Amino acid sequence: MTTIGFVLAFCLVALFVYMARYSGRLRVEEKRLVDAPLAEVWVCVADLRRWREWNPWLEHEPDVPLSLSDRSDAEGSRLAWDSERIGSGLIEHRRLQAPRRIEQRVRFQAPFRFKGRAVWTFAERGGKTEVTWQLRGRVAFRVRAFAKTVQETIVLDFRYGLEKLAARVEPAGSSRYSLAYLGVEDAAAARCAAITYSGPLGGLRAAVRDSVAELRRELARRGVAPAGAPVALYSRTNIKLRTTVCHIGIPVGDAVVDGLEVRELPAHRGFGVRLAGSLEGLEVAWYQAMQGMRIDGIEPDQRIAPFERYLVDPGAGPEIDGQTELFIPVRQRG
Numbered sequence: 001m002t003t004i005g006f007v008l009a010f011c012l013v014a015l016f017v018y019m020a021r022y023s024g025r026l027r028v029e030e031k032r033l034v035d036a037p038l039a040e041v042w043v044c045v046a047d048l049r050r051w052r053e054w055n056p057w058l059e060h061e062p063d064v065p066l067s068l069s070d071r072s073d074a075e076g077s078r079l080a081w082d083s084e085r086i087g088s089g090l091i092e093h094r095r096l097q098a099p100r101r102i103e104q105r106v107r108f109q110a111p112f113r114f115k116g117r118a119v120w121t122f123a124e125r126g127g128k129t130e131v132t133w134q135l136r137g138r139v140a141f142r143v144r145a146f147a148k149t150v151q152e153t154i155v156l157d158f159r160y161g162l163e164k165l166a167a168r169v170e171p172a173g174s175s176r177y178s179l180a181y182l183g184v185e186d187a188a189a190a191r192c193a194a195i196t197y198s199g200p201l202g203g204l205r206a207a208v209r210d211s212v213a214e215l216r217r218e219l220a221r222r223g224v225a226p227a228g229a230p231v232a233l234y235s236r237t238n239i240k241l242r243t244t245v246c247h248i249g250i251p252v253g254d255a256v257v258d259g260l261e262v263r264e265l266p267a268h269r270g271f272g273v274r275l276a277g278s279l280e281g282l283e284v285a286w287y288q289a290m291q292g293m294r295i296d297g298i299e300p301d302q303r304i305a306p307f308e309r310y311l312v313d314p315g316a317g318p319e320i321d322g323q324t325e326l327f328i329p330v331r332q333r334g
Contacts, residue, residue: 024144032162056161177281182272192249209315227253270327304329
């Protein structure tokens with residue numbers, strides 16, 4: 001064996017040893033209490049023809065052609081799609097125990113290759129329905145090192161899918177949030193009086209509510225009129241540790257605000273998503289924004305902080321009335 005051949009063989013063995021350290025297993029479980037009768041919720045999941053209405057994996061190409069078996073609500077029924085934009089997937093009913101449990105086979109080829117077994121359970125809770133969606137599976141060997149990332153994306157897919165499912169059957173106005181895609185838009189420059197939050201992502205909602213209220217009081221005391229809606233500029237976020245450093249601010253234009261922290265946002269173009277309703281949907285909204293950019297081949301500009309703009313102050317009224325816009329700066333071609 002030549003030296004080059006030996007080195008290549010050694011590298012290949014080392015790669016297999018490294019990949020073997022990872023099991024590639026996926027474990028996902030999400031629950032949602034749906035304000036609708038059990039029988040109505042059951043039909044939306046058991047009948048694969050109804051999946052187009054809420055399937056989270058079709059979010060960015062809702063009209064993609066679907067392959068559906070002749071019988072869509074029985075054991076052996078299959079639903080599949082194959083798209084260059086959103087990838088390909090297969091859902092197959094393996095066992096149905098109406099109206100309590102559904103077992104499915106799940107296979108995805110893209111954007112991540114994995115296979116597994118999904119289980120749905122339905123339980124009546126005081127006229128409402130508790131829905132549990134589980135997945136046990138494994139990613140392909142070549143992406144074992146990224147199994148944690150795949151699992152985290154599936155968690156958000158399940159969470160959003162259950163939210164969309166609930167929106168199909170709950171009374172009008174019951175659902176907690178919904179998303180609308182704004183595409184690439186101009187974002188004006190802004191100079192903000194700010195308070196910096198550094199801590200867990202789970203504490204950010206309360207920090208935004210309290211910081212916006214505190215800044216409004218301080219600006220009113222100084223006689224400074226806000227020059228726009230409150231914002232939150234993300235300077236650093238660690239998804240694995242679930243921590244963030246975020247500057248929560250209110251635009252003040254050229255007003256003098258000595259003694260207050262000041263943050264500036266340059267004019268740029270960004271990919272926007274509007275979240276209507278509860279801020280519980282923020283993580284899903286950011287995820288779907290990044291998915292939309294990936295699918296459309298839009299490159300983020302990491303030199304500029306992504307930000308949220310609160311068209312309704314957090315805590316100013318019922319969360320269902322909230323309106324929040326998210327923007328991810330994009331690179332300009334040329």
